[in-house]
Amino acid sequence: MYDRSKANSERYGRLRLWLPAAGALCFGLLMIAGCEDRQPESAMFEGGSAQRGAGLIREYGCGSCHNIPGIAGATGQVGPPLGRIARRAYLGGVLPNQPATMVQWLLDPRAVAPNSAMPAVGLDEADARDIVAYLYTLK
Amino acid sequence: MPLTPARLAAATLILLALSGLIAGVLIVFVGVYNVSALRQHTAPMYALIDISLRSSISRHARHVEAPDLSSLEWRSEGVRLYAEHCLKCHGAPGTSPASFSFSMTPVPAAIVEAARERSAGELFWVIEQGIKMSGMPAWKYRLSDREIWTIVAFIEQVPHLSVVDYRRLVVAAGLPQPTPRPRVLGAKATVAGSAEKGHRVIQQYGCISCHTIPGVTGAIADVGPSLAGIASRTFIAGLLPNTRDNMIRWLHDPQGIDPQSTMPSQGISEQEATHIAAYLATLTADR
Numbered sequence: 393m394y395d396r397s398k399a400n401s402e403r404y405g406r407l408r409l410w411l412p413a414a415g416a417l418c419f420g421l422l423m424i425a426g427c428e429d430r431q432p433e434s435a436m437f438e439g440g441s442a443q444r445g446a447g448l449i450r451e452y453g454c455g456s457c458h459n460i461p462g463i464a465g466a467t468g469q470v471g472p473p474l475g476r477i478a479r480r481a482y483l484g485g486v487l488p489n490q491p492a493t494m495v496q497w498l499l500d501p502r503a504v505a506p507n508s509a510m511p512a513v514g515l516d517e518a519d520a521r522d523i524v525a526y527l528y529t530l531k
Numbered sequence: 532m533p534l535t536p537a538r539l540a541a542a543t544l545i546l547l548a549l550s551g552l553i554a555g556v557l558i559v560f561v562g563v564y565n566v567s568a569l570r571q572h573t574a575p576m577y578a579l580i581d582i583s584l585r586s587s588i589s590r591h592a593r594h595v596e597a598p599d600l601s602s603l604e605w606r607s608e609g610v611r612l613y614a615e616h617c618l619k620c621h622g623a624p625g626t627s628p629a630s631f632s633f634s635m636t637p638v639p640a641a642i643v644e645a646a647r648e649r650s651a652g653e654l655f656w657v658i659e660q661g662i663k664m665s666g667m668p669a670w671k672y673r674l675s676d677r678e679i680w681t682i683v684a685f686i687e688q689v690p691h692l693s694v695v696d697y698r699r700l701v702v703a704a705g706l707p708q709p710t711p712r713p714r715v716l717g718a719k720a721t722v723a724g725s726a727e728k729g730h731r732v733i734q735q736y737g738c739i740s741c742h743t744i745p746g747v748t749g750a751i752a753d754v755g756p757s758l759a760g761i762a763s764r765t766f767i768a769g770l771l772p773n774t775r776d777n778m779i780r781w782l783h784d785p786q787g788i789d790p791q792s793t794m795p796s797q798g799i800s801e802q803e804a805t806h807i808a809a810y811l812a813t814l815t816a817d818r
Contacts, residue, residue: 484769485794486793505770
């Protein structure tokens, strides 16, 4: 018959005596382990003003559809929340997310994803770059 | 005997050491920690392992120097090697991993997330060395350095590839198109959705490798949108009105609804989708 305790002592020998101590140590580590901030490699976006972008986000009413951290009243529930959008791999579920592709997406979402519920709101490219500069601060 | 600060500190330390010892004995000898792959780790254990894993990779891969990746044939050989050795567990844009990989705990990382988080040197190190106590094998004695770097060169391109781009590469590399839909067990829903069952099913379809999902251990990824507040959202995936039936249809076969979507059809049955939808329905905006 298979003897579990014997099998364990054969596998780990004297080490098994130290395992409870190791368990205690792990328990201690658990107590001190905090949350780690994960840093993606996404490059900072040059050529846009995040501050101006925040103003444009208010002006164009992006917050009526999206929850956007740092923008007062931006608590919309139509589309996804934009917290940590700089880390997001895809925009609208289809477009690889880079600063340049985000500009393209904001200018005309339906040119990329014809069935998207997100409309083109009539941004020009300079405005879109500023908005992207702001959204890329959301990590 | 007066309670001085020194005595209080000593008593606290002794109590902590004792409780640690008891926890150790319960785990090591009594076997109270459940190793079933159907159960996710407890949240503190998951955090401990996940943080240690990330730190270990960063530390051990810090001296790996990447060669000039642009000189490698990632379009042909990289796509082929990836499809042969990696795709079954890590998927590709719009392409589901094989269903067995969803059954693994830890569930393999979505390749786009790994590519966005890790440097080329770190990717090389993980492929070459593997990760013990996970399903990731060491490829050092199975692939040449050049082959591993060619795979890394392809993985580095994944964050720039749409579903359409990836399918074009697959065709150009002369590979068969991946099966659009894995096998689905028990097609029709016969039982009403249960949020509790849905919570368990979520861990068996790799949802956590792409989405942040409140209340689900390990679900902290940013491939797709966070599902926080999904119950209050107007649209699913930016295109379907968010009704219960649409959510079930979407979970069951996203590629059938939107072939451009990076979300793969994973073989989730309608019954399982009904349970997942029941859990997602609890995630209101005010929660």
